[in-house]
Amino acid sequence: MSSLTQSSAWLALQTHQRAIAQMHLLELFEQDTRRFEKFTLFFNDILLDYTKQPITDRTITLLLDLAHQQGLADWIARLFAGEKINSTENRAALHSALRGKQAVMVDGVDVMPEIKRVMRQMECFSIAVRSGGKKGYSGKNFTDIVNIGIGGSDLGPFMVTEALKPYASPHLTVHFVSNVDGTQLFETLQSLDPARTLFIIASKTFLTQETITNARSARTWFLTHGGNEDNIASHFVAVSANRAAVKEFGIDPDNMFMLWDWVGGRYSLWSAIGLPIALAIGMDNFYSLLAGANEMDEHFMTVPLEKNLPVILGLIGIWQINFWGITAHAILPYDQSLHRFPAFLQQLEMESNGKRVTRAGEIVDYSTSPVVWGEPGTNGQHAFYQLLHQGTQTIAADFLAPCQSHHMIGTHHHLLLANFFAQTEALMRGKTADEVRVELESQGVANDLLEKAIPHRVFPGNHPTTSILFKKLDPKTLGSLIALYEHKVFVQSVIWNINPFDQWGVELGKQLASKILTELNQDAVITSHDVSTNGLINYFKTNQ
Numbered sequence: 443m444s445s446l447t448q449s450s451a452w453l454a455l456q457t458h459q460r461a462i463a464q465m466h467l468l469e470l471f472e473q474d475t476r477r478f479e480k481f482t483l484f485f486n487d488i489l490l491d492y493t494k495q496p497i498t499d500r501t502i503t504l505l506l507d508l509a510h511q512q513g514l515a516d517w518i519a520r521l522f523a524g525e526k527i528n529s530t531e532n533r534a535a536l537h538s539a540l541r542g543k544q545a546v547m548v549d550g551v552d553v554m555p556e557i558k559r560v561m562r563q564m565e566c567f568s569i570a571v572r573s574g575g576k577k578g579y580s581g582k583n584f585t586d587i588v589n590i591g592i593g594g595s596d597l598g599p600f601m602v603t604e605a606l607k608p609y610a611s612p613h614l615t616v617h618f619v620s621n622v623d624g625t626q627l628f629e630t631l632q633s634l635d636p637a638r639t640l641f642i643i644a645s646k647t648f649l650t651q652e653t654i655t656n657a658r659s660a661r662t663w664f665l666t667h668g669g670n671e672d673n674i675a676s677h678f679v680a681v682s683a684n685r686a687a688v689k690e691f692g693i694d695p696d697n698m699f700m701l702w703d704w705v706g707g708r709y710s711l712w713s714a715i716g717l718p719i720a721l722a723i724g725m726d727n728f729y730s731l732l733a734g735a736n737e738m739d740e741h742f743m744t745v746p747l748e749k750n751l752p753v754i755l756g757l758i759g760i761w762q763i764n765f766w767g768i769t770a771h772a773i774l775p776y777d778q779s780l781h782r783f784p785a786f787l788q789q790l791e792m793e794s795n796g797k798r799v800t801r802a803g804e805i806v807d808y809s810t811s812p813v814v815w816g817e818p819g820t821n822g823q824h825a826f827y828q829l830l831h832q833g834t835q836t837i838a839a840d841f842l843a844p845c846q847s848h849h850m851i852g853t854h855h856h857l858l859l860a861n862f863f864a865q866t867e868a869l870m871r872g873k874t875a876d877e878v879r880v881e882l883e884s885q886g887v888a889n890d891l892l893e894k895a896i897p898h899r900v901f902p903g904n905h906p907t908t909s910i911l912f913k914k915l916d917p918k919t920l921g922s923l924i925a926l927y928e929h930k931v932f933v934q935s936v937i938w939n940i941n942p943f944d945q946w947g948v949e950l951g952k953q954l955a956s957k958i959l960t961e962l963n964q965d966a967v968i969t970s971h972d973v974s975t976n977g978l979i980n981y982f983k984t985n986q
């Protein structure tokens with residue numbers, strides 16, 4: 443048994459959970475009419491409502507005890523101070539510095555001047571491209587940007603670029619290529635004019651096989667469709683922490699935007715990895731995105747834990763996962779602009795907290811990250827909400843929506859939000875057999891049919907949801923929302939005593955893939971693996 447699961451705060455939460463386990467959420471609402479005042483928090487234009495969680499005043503008190511016991515306030519201070527809390531890689535995790543204003547020291551050096559230098563480089567570059575001052579090899583303005591990167595070098599910039607389309611230049615289209623499946627690169631490039639296309643090769647390590655393979659093929663396409671070697675410098679830029687590899691690839695280090703080992707891939711959209719965002723929406727809007735995140739950082743650092751949005755969001759997750767046994771968490775934006783937000787959070791949460799050992803390397807005896815997935819709201823309703831309402835497992839869900847749409851067409855936004863409110867209410871309230879009976883009787887359904895129909899139409903309800911409403915999805919609000927989730931993930935890692943900033947779990951597959959790649963190029967029948975893997979490889983080889 444770990445010291446965490448034996449600790450007084452943990453045991454107190456277990457006892458409390460048993461005491462309220464049989465209470466339906468509806469009962470909690472009936473018992474306390476002030477739930478909405480008690481269990482909502484505000485931050486600028488953002489409202490966080492966690493009233494539809496199985497909580498009472500005592501739950502929050504006990505969760506805060508757990509946070510204190512695990513030294514959360516101290517860990518928050520260590521994060522922002524630039525301590526090397528990513529212990530397995532001996533690195534700081536300073537994404538907050540990228541949107542910060544004050545000096546932060548790493549190895550005795552203030553990182554702020556370097557951050558500002560790269561921001562200015564991004565600013566000059568994006569102004570030049572957007573204004574047409576920087577042109578392609580034939581003297582034409584750039585019309586298309588292709589970002590080649592994967593994981594954190596794709597998901598963050600892609601999500602934000604999609605989310606902030608209303609702020610984007612109509613003269614530039616930003617494309618994202620991540621998959622090593624040549625189909626994505628082919629389909630992206632087929633309609634592009636090389637003379638008007640700018641490539642960003644985004645890879646912190648500049649070693650990622652998928653990205654380097656796509657980058658090489660993009661260069662070949664460029665050279666075989668009109669460009670020549672001399673034009674590479676004006677059509678290819680790199681974002682990386684690996685200057686030597688960028689140079690070796692053939693990109694002039696003058697065309698490189700630096701990032702640093704203290705920026706984790708999934709936390710990097712605030713760095714030059716955000717270059718496609720800056721090109722799309724302009725540097726002023728990019729600065730607003732940073733400002734929104736910085737305000738959330740200040741809030742996270744300074745506001746008492748009980749009023750602190752990331753802390754409460756993180757603790758609610760701990761309550762669901764560790765005390766109610768919930769293993770899946772849906773992210774449901776009622777905003778089409780946020781259609782990549784679930785995918786972004788999937789990496790943020792699952793790569794950060796999908797861990798099975800503590801910081802000290804001991805195997806945990808409690809659950810860590812849930813499975814995170816999701817879809818824009820009403821699409822999800824017509825796909826997987828059936829399971830949310832009547833399946834056999836309880837799924838936690840975050841509902842997110844703007845009060846104002848960028849595109850107020852007819853009644854669309856009211857319809858959208860009516861669905862948001864209805865779903866959270868239905869998930870909480872459910873529908874009893876008696877209610878179904880009354881409904882069917884009023885429809886004149888005959889008695890024998892009625893009794894058979896009832897079980898299929900009962901909704902148990904009692905499903906926990908959190909609602910996040912914000913005024914409008916502008917750059918600043920989006921920055922705050924992303925930082926909210928980044929810090930939520932950190933809060934949970936502190937409670938679980940795990941390192942959220944490494945990702946050793948992605949390595950084994952990469953190692954095996956490079957061995958198998960060699961085998962795919964050999965004529966011999968492969969026998970070096972288990973019978974299943976051998977069989978699959980050999981079937982592929984005879985059928986390719």
Ligand code: F6P
Nearest residue numbers: 593594595645646647650707948
């Ligand atoms: O999936 C593993 C990973 O290392 C992620 O953490 C990272 O975001 C992604 O690969 C891409 O890495 P890079 O930016 O170095 O190409």
